[in-house]
Amino acid sequence: MTTTELPATFLPTPLGGTLVNRVRLADPAEYAHLPALELSDRSFADLELLATGAYSPLSGFLGETDYLSVIEHLRLSDGTPWSLPITLPVTEAEAARLRGRIRLTRGGVTVGLLDTGEQYAARKSFEAREVYRTEDPAHPGVAALYAQGDVNLAGEVTLLEVPRGEFPRHHRTPAEVRAVIEARGWQSTVAFQTRNPIHRAHEYLHKVALELVDGLLLHPLVGTTNDDVPADTRMQAYEVLLEHYYPAQRTLLSTYPAAMRYAGPREAILHALSRRNYGATHFIVGRDHAGVGHYYGTYDAQEIFQNFTAGELGIRILKFEHTFYCQSCHQMVSPRTCPHDASHHLILSGTKVREKLRAGEALPPEFTRPEVADVLRRAYARQDG
């Protein structure tokens, strides 16, 4: 009998084969004299994601060839899948003084270095149309794009020290998340991207996945968003949810430092590829992933993955339908599993949920776990108080 022994744990290879690591402490004497660029929140997040390997194989901000290739072909110029241009936009005035090695600063403090390569003009209109599928300035991603400088600085980054952010207890680099997965012996890990509180509908997706996958990486995005529940409230809500309803040994709550771009389908790809770099083997894509307003079709962010083979992606996409509680099934369901019509379903709009929370009303336990609803209600009371 031939026996195929499974390894004790399984970690996918990072995209491109190696986990990029561009974190290196440096002597101030080495950089104090260099020209400085103050980073925006988003560019600082990108610096961290690049340097810690979350964006492997990228080790720096894109040059023009890759920039155009990503926009046009959803791939780097060498063919590797990549969906969003990771660029460092500066004004023309800044560009003029930023040549060779420069310092990257936050509040004037040097946090990293950049070996600038080429400088090239951002194709904002082209980028908006292809990446965001709209030039409407009401789209927050498009608005941010148009507000940026007109020149992109390419080049390899160095991060002096990993920033541990607002939630240091939950902050882990890709290598650190991989170490946890290895320590727990998970054969498979499903990552869940979120920028919102987790209601029963999302919990249901996690639980469905956990019946078949060993571990859940609950990976809330904590960079800049335009959403209305602040990250600290969300983190508190995740903590109480996990404490009461998730098996501790199968769950890892860890922050994902990226900023939201609201690029819908394009951003879903980036979210999936970077989670592969964090060690996930599966990634959940629900309806309207990373969407905003009505710019994207409900399933666009699921269908866009058809542009790649399973081998290219290196992470399996678990595509889910809209989910909700059914009063006749007496359980969480989706149109895939429930035969009853909408009159049987408990569905609350985001607006309705916010109204109830502001009015200090309870959310139905079939919609939100009471412990989570309490956290949200207290947060809304504070906001209004």
Add this chain to the structure above:
Amino acid sequence: MTTTELPATFLPTPLGGTLVNRVRLADPAEYAHLPALELSDRSFADLELLATGAYSPLSGFLGETDYLSVIEHLRLSDGTPWSLPITLPVTEAEAARLRGRIRLTRGGVTVGLLDTGEQYAARKSFEAREVYRTEDPAHPGVAALYAQGDVNLAGEVTLLEVPRGEFPRHHRTPAEVRAVIEARGWQSTVAFQTRNPIHRAHEYLHKVALELVDGLLLHPLVGTTNDDVPADTRMQAYEVLLEHYYPAQRTLLSTYPAAMRYAGPREAILHALSRRNYGATHFIVGRDHAGVGHYYGTYDAQEIFQNFTAGELGIRILKFEHTFYCQSCHQMVSPRTCPHDASHHLILSGTKVREKLRAGEALPPEFTRPEVADVLRRAYARQDG
């Protein structure tokens, strides 16, 4: 942009590449004069499964080389995965008069033909130890093995007509199930083997699978079993369950004519491979699949699949844990998804369930859907009345 278009539907190739079809009407003049063998229930079921392709690549009862290879290596002599010897046992006296082409009969009526090849001695003790992992005659599969004749007749079968069994409305050959899958455009189909009524615990597995897989082939085994709920009661229970709780367009109830062998892990493999032949892409294996008593470890039937590569199997195994309702999660869970201990869980033993049904008591709706419980209660009342 390269787009990988998905086909409109997806059907796995049968094991061995081609769906065996050995169904052929024949003129009585062709066979009336041949020596006859009256088939047992199990051999008649095997004849149908062989002739309709459910056991592809087998087109007849195993010869000695394959028989020994299957017992020893879990493979046919050409290397194809196969786990249970499909044999036609006869007594020595019968063997002596059964040479060349013979008739296979049920109640004296010819139902098929067999071109007998070799005759060889069954290695009952070897078969019991390797296949059933026990020689205990209290094991129903072992008991059946020891009660059989001592000689196996090899040879290719012909089935004169597909028997439609007790439930003709739900009877479908592998080709017919494949045609339904194709008509419904399912990209993926999960098959569920059952020989028992379906409680919420099993429904939960189906629903978890259906969130990710397009269609469910509910495939109850209706051949000989030693279990206590008769097939007609089970079929009625399946019908009401599907009617009230499953989306009609994603579910197909179809009978699986095989007899139970209670060979645990070995039988799980046969169940999976034959469901591939029926067109399934996924197969559910829970705890103690096809087990009886305490002959097999809880997870043996899941672990045995490690003997094969994914490509060899050609069907994905969905391995599930024990599932139950949790009073604190307020939903169906498993130890994979629930953090609470056993005191929070609603678990009823089979004995307890039978007691309640015999006493005319209601089963908790978290354990069994009320419509299913009604069918079972009425059946138990009939049995006792």
